[in-house]
Amino acid sequence: MKEISSAIQLIPLENYIGLSVALFSIGMMGVLFRRNTIAILMCLELMFNSVNLLLTAFSAYHSDPAGQVFVFFIMIVAAAEIAIGLSIVVMMKRNVDSVDINLLNRLKW
Amino acid sequence: MVFLFYFLSAIMIICALMVVFSKNPINNVIYLIVCFLAMAGHYILLNAQFLAVVHVIVYTGAIMVLFLFVIMLLNLNKAIILRKSTVTRVSAVITGGIFFLVLLAATRQTFEIHAKYPFASDFGLVSGIGKVLFNEFLLPFEISSILFISAMVGALMFGKKDV
Numbered sequence: 054m055k056e057i058s059s060a061i062q063l064i065p066l067e068n069y070i071g072l073s074v075a076l077f078s079i080g081m082m083g084v085l086f087r088r089n090t091i092a093i094l095m096c097l098e099l100m101f102n103s104v105n106l107l108l109t110a111f112s113a114y115h116s117d118p119a120g121q122v123f124v125f126f127i128m129i130v131a132a133a134e135i136a137i138g139l140s141i142v143v144m145m146k147r148n149v150d151s152v153d154i155n156l157l158n159r160l161k162w
Numbered sequence: 163m164v165f166l167f168y169f170l171s172a173i174m175i176i177c178a179l180m181v182v183f184s185k186n187p188i189n190n191v192i193y194l195i196v197c198f199l200a201m202a203g204h205y206i207l208l209n210a211q212f213l214a215v216v217h218v219i220v221y222t223g224a225i226m227v228l229f230l231f232v233i234m235l236l237n238l239n240k241a242i243i244l245r246k247s248t249v250t251r252v253s254a255v256i257t258g259g260i261f262f263l264v265l266l267a268a269t270r271q272t273f274e275i276h277a278k279y280p281f282a283s284d285f286g287l288v289s290g291i292g293k294v295l296f297n298e299f300l301l302p303f304e305i306s307s308i309l310f311i312s313a314m315v316g317a318l319m320f321g322k323k324d325v
């Protein structure tokens with residue numbers, strides 16, 4: 054435990070911020086890049102997890118457990134969101150027989 | 163420890179890029195699972211053991227299995243050619259890169275972030291998190307169960323044949 058707790062003293066907080074920003078950017082790029090709806094949901098998960106990592110890093114560096122409780126709530130919301138999103142994908146596959154996001158453009162104009 | 167941080171970070175970045183650029187949905191899910199396992203390692207490095215365990219159980223145990231199950235159910239396991247136009251893809255990559263640079267520059271330039279010494283090493287365990295969760299955050303914890311019920315009802319309603 055003492056050895057692990059010395060790890061966060063060796064790594065500056067800026068490294069975690071940079072890692073989270075990189076993951077969030079990759080997730081956003083994936084949402085813009087892909088047409089498969091399931092892949093877009095996976096990129097959303099990447100963005101969720103970068104925010105989780107950043108909250109945990111701030112919580113650890115400030116010795117405040119409330120940040121980790123917030124990460125727990127974000128995990129709950131992410132699980133609910135993925136259940137709804139995947140059922141929407143199943144319904145979309147049943148109705149238009151595709152998972153192409155470009156077919157869902159009736160609310161566009 | 164520093165080597166471990168950079169090792170896990172490299173695994174996460176590479177796997178995240180492969181999630182975006184790989185074509186087969188099964189491969190996407192496998193890369194995302196590897197990325198999440200590396201993130202559990204990051205949680206252990208940050209003294210958040212409870213979160214590491216919950217992350218492995220919830221994400222790689224439940225959500226990714228749900229993804230795999232839907233891919234199997236919809237018979238998407240072959241690489242389907244769904245591509246946006248070249249202009250859209252190139253502009254997506256440029257947008258992501260510029261977003262990364264802007265956020266990185268903003269966080270580097272704004273203010274100094276001081277860590278609070280000395281570090282407490284025991285609040286990431288189950289007892290520390292549980293004390294905070296059931297004292298200060300009891301009402302949001304109960305409300306989140308209502309959220310779960312409504313999400314379950316909504317998923318069932320979407321899953322019905324004739325709505």
